[in-house]
Amino acid sequence: MGDLNSPAVRRRDLLGLSTAAMAGGAALAACGAPARTAAAGATSPAPSSPGKESEVPVTPPEDLMREHGVLKRILLIYRDGIRRIDGGEQVPAQPLNAGARIIRDFIEEYHEHLEEQYVFPRLRKAGKLTDTVSVLQLQHRRGRVLTSRILDATAPSKVPDARGRRALVTDMAAFIRMYEPHEAREDTVVFPAFRDVVPPKEFLELGEVFEDEEHRRFGANGFTGVVDHVADIEKTLGIYDLAQFTPRV
Template identity: 60%
Template sequence: MQDHHSSAVSRRDLLGMSTVALAGAVPLAVYPGPGAPAHAAEQVHGHGHKPGVTPPEDLMREHGVLKSVLLVYREGIRRIQRGEQVPGQPLHAAAQVIRDYIERHHEHLEEKYVFPRLREAGRLHRTVGILCQQHKRGREITARILAATRHPRASAHQRQALVSDMAAFIRMYEPHEAREDTVVFPVFRKVTPAGEFARLAEVFEAEEHRRFGQHGFTTMVHKVADIERALHIHDLSRFTPAKTPSRHRHRRPSAR
């Protein structure tokens, strides 16, 4: 069965949240809880629900946490490859966020509610299979990263293995989350009846509260921000390329 990558994707389906932009800049008290909209979320009409975080938006803002951890991994790779000491504690904390929030919560919701709905609708069968396989492979890599960063004093071979694992995780999850955000979640929304869609919003919120407390998402944003601060990569402006002067100025050809 062929995947339907040509399905219409509206701009509102592409809502996401960059945790780097939030990290360390806003005090905890001003953050909304997981049930409040981070952006202008849509109202589910006809069911008496107030505007809130829809299931795709909930999953996509969790991808924002994942993106920030990928930046932490990149910084770890950069330092190790420059011969610096392995930043074991920050990398270990980042891998714990992946294991607890992304693998045991975010991916659990996808595998229990999103992927079965797509299979029932006969949509994206091959893509869903690959995503599930990548979830499994990602958990294997995370387990190795956790083990390697528990005792950061490592041999050259162990350092290289850690770099390879973090690089492999980044390489897999960047297209993984992009495919989910731009293809999987919009199709999931399209094939899910409105009543079921509204119910799942409540299920997702309740599950996050059960696992991480009333402000689970906010807690994770701040946890990742603390890791970024420990590595001195929390300042968003550090990611802005410097403006370089043009080496070749256009001059009028001289008259002969």
Template identity: 60%
Template structure:
């Protein structure tokens, strides 16, 4: 197949085969079948790399809400399971900092710098990544029963979560509304598509077959433990 990366085509065919075996997304010219009676299969569309990064920001936002709840409990002397806080910070460390942000630093930021686009913004975002890792370390260090029982450590953890929340809300918003759209504009279509393949491969290499869905399930479990999973809890009484 001229002009197509063999590795990319191989992965596409493997996913198509899996979709066929599972009987998903069946379509046809008439009633799900061709004129000859054969069932046709429409492969699922690839997730563009910028959309992949934006949905990962959804995980980050949900952890920010968990931190907000944890901070509220600690400030008001209410019960907070240390394991819930530690699990949240571990998701930030492994999924956001060691995976999501590394994709940005290795693929997104260099291309923008090379194109002379948003260079100052990229520099600030990279600095914020570095600061965020320091804050995550502080949260992890203090997220123990002994740590949260100690007033000094508890205040340190609360300050770290508050600083993290304040920084990352505008951080992810700027990336979603400015950085990622600009990046997509400067990328050739074929290279952009192949980058999505690389992102997907790396996701499953690090997090197994469940990938992103498995991470979302972990976050939902923490939300249930803290009784903030139901979306209706965030509806104001007006």
């Protein structure tokens, strides 16, 4: 997944920058001389150059929606696997297994954990989208079953026969069919409702909770490291170049 332990600047570190306390004589300030600190007599830091601004923190829905981008890219990997198998090619077991592993580690055990711990309970407590939340949680459970099958079918020790190839295609197709509407409903309905029911202060605090959990699980690079790993799989399959998806008109 790349070097997940390399140094990285945290968003809240950027937001936590403070200016040095200034102590200078009124006469010096009036004549334009640089003010100095009382303790060390050092000149004050130069003002930030134009365009340099503190990074805006990522809100919980934005965090969850960009993680859906990772999910979408794995669905493309599954689609390419289906295309190859249906075309009589060898099962691309290693790339498919790597993609399913990201689904297991990043989507199911991290992303869905955040939804189930922080998003769904608040909607239920507010009496909003309770039926939708129940369906989404059931789909999480069914998705984990499908992921387990895909991981097993693409394990290094497996050489799937014709029946195994058909079963793998069926499971990947079922996963795609379920998660496309699943993530679309969350992005357009569930996450906006979540924002409405959470007080602003708690909403910002949850952003920090999500950030901390991301780096605890995936190291300093967090989300960026996962995206890099997805890109590596895409390159292996020859589907990384975005231009190839542009239709001729």
